[in-house]
Amino acid sequence: MLDFTHAAVAYCLAVALLYLGLWVYYDRVRPRRLSRPGRRHAFFCPRCQRPYEGAPGAETAHCPLCGKPQGRLRF
Ligand SMILES: [Zn+2]
Numbered sequence: 001m002l003d004f005t006h007a008a009v010a011y012c013l014a015v016a017l018l019y020l021g022l023w024v025y026y027d028r029v030r031p032r033r034l035s036r037p038g039r040r041h042a043f044f045c046p047r048c049q050r051p052y053e054g055a056p057g058a059e060t061a062h063c064p065l066c067g068k069p070q071g072r073l074r075f
Helices: 004-034
Strands: 042-045 050-053 060-062 069-071
Touching: 042 069
Parallel strands: none
Antiparallel strands: 042 050, 060 069
């Protein structure tokens, strides 16, 4: 029969493994997926108050409504 101490140790190990898995995911897997080449960049036109998408790798893109070139958004 499983007593309280064994159950508490098993619970702590399960929580530790969960956080280890989340850490590995956010540290290793996710940045690689976000930095794939060919990703489109976000742009924002302050005149039209509207976000839009540019060509992959472009540093500037023209607003589809007013045609004014804008630099890409950086977060
Ligand atoms: Zn515009």
